[in-house]
Amino acid sequence: MTPPQALPNGTAADGTPPAAASLCLSTLTKRVDFLRAARAPRVVTPGFVLQMRARSAGEAEGIRIGVTCSKKVGNAVARNRAKRRLREIARLVLPEHGREGMDYVLIGRAKVTASRAFCDLRADLIRSLAKLHDRTQ
């Protein structure tokens, strides 16, 4: 058994972020929040669709994240698996790359969300966030 830190891509990403994670992420639960985000700018990648909306003042605090999958993704097992993977990349990426006062919505896609390599999925999210942030500047 070789220790895991010998592997190059395992240690690089998950160095410190979990400590910072606790302060911001909360979950979107209301249908209206999802509908507002659906009208906001979006980026489409093979594994997911990312929507980002800047909240108006006094609405809520911190970064909020919503995850959703339609019936097109598959049965309950497939949908739950897709949502779990999306939640995991959000947990790893958003504390570092997310912005205060934003609602993010991740939408799963059929087949690909569950099968795409995890590191690719994470890189897709970082790239998409950068794109959206550039666009709103």
Next chain:
RNA sequence: GCGGAGGGCCGGAUGGCCGCUGCUGUGGGGGCGACCCUGCGGGAGAGGAAAGUCCGGACUCCAAAAAGCAACGGUGCCGGGUAACGCCCGGGCGGGGAUCGGCGGGGUAACCCGCCGGGAACCCGACGGAAAGCGCCACAGAAAACAGACCGCCAGCCGUCAGGUCGGGCAACCGAAACCGGCGGCAGGUAAGGAUGAAAAGGUGGGGUAAGAGCCCACCGCGCCGCUGGCAACAGGGGCGGCAUGGCAAGCCCCACCGGGAGCAAUGCCAAAUAGGGACCGCGUGCCUGCUGGCAACAACAGGCGGGGCCGCUUUUGCCCCAGCAGGUCCGGGUUGGCAGCUAGAGCUGUCCGGGUAACCGGGCGGUAAGAGGAAUGGUCAUCGAACCGGGGCGCGUGCCCUGGGGAACAGAAUCCGGCUUACAGGCCCUCCGCGCGC
């Protein structure tokens, strides 16, 4: 060894890092509040179907649900099990079933085909009633349901013909007569036969008859009545009846039994907020006694009588109401927060003992047990890994060995249980029956 047929179990494994949701111990913090958040330690966290929502219950509300009636729905061989069931077990009856026996046909033969009978393990069956009633049975066919009589068959009577017959004649032919026969008609007998059809009024064989027919006889079937066995469904055998009851009840229906309705988005509590609002319907504007207030009318309270209401009707008990209110329907407004219900129950299961053919029941000892709430139970990496694909070797062959790729079915608790049904990669185990061979 060949062939056939059942049942049960499992449902990828190990480890590293990083997470999620309850519980518990301890510490800290927040909210007006119901309550909530959080650090550290400990321990727990999807299935055999969690699925479909097809049955049965627990539980909650509809005030309680005792009895009867009606309506509606369900179940349906018998017995047992169970909290209960449309489930399970055992039995009965019917059907299927490898093989076997008999008969017939084809073939030189091996064998093949058809019919009938018995029938292994086992499989299938909504399997009460069609002589209580109603309804339906298209097309075809003479006829489709108290049978009837289209064709046919048959003796009789009448008419007709002179083919057979009889007489004469060598013969051609002549004559006689309605006996046989043909044709037509009349009034009957008969249901054996008749293209059909899913189904044709007991079947097969013999006797019998003018022709026929359960008209008679034998066997089979059917019905009725005893007997024997069985708790029963039913089976066996006996006698009697000459046959009456075509099918469909997953058509209406009859019989027996069961069922009040809605469902955890039930329901209860708390917080916050609002207009604690309005319209219509229904019932109704009581009587007596006591006490208090009042000059009195009367009002409030308590008790009795009477009346009304309680999601079909009646009765009983009970509860509520009597001056505006409990009840019903609708319109409008506010909230979309928190907690409980919420997981230990007819629990599940291992083993032993006892009862039972079994399902199952009783007892002892032990093990085990998620409770989320836009919904946790995972993400990722590594190693090992079944199916499957390719190459090589061994072997007569099923196959075995080496090696490279490959990479795990159906599927995610949502109040909880007992079943059923449906989906499912692959693996493991056990049992039964027939035939053949060996001992």
Next chain:
RNA sequence: GCGGGUAUGGUGAAAAGGUAUCACGGCAGCUUCCCAAGCUUUAGUUACGGGUUCGAUUCCCGUUACCCGCU
């Protein structure tokens, strides 16, 4: 999660246990100089799988898909 309903040509609808019908549309043909209109013709697993029945779109059971209601 709980409860209820529907399925028939491409679309919308009928049909009593007995030949699957109607309208619009599509394809092809006739007609016309061409188009329109008109006429003729054509295409169904009655969602799927079983059962009852002589016979099923219809009756019964199971499956699938879709739709509706309930805090």
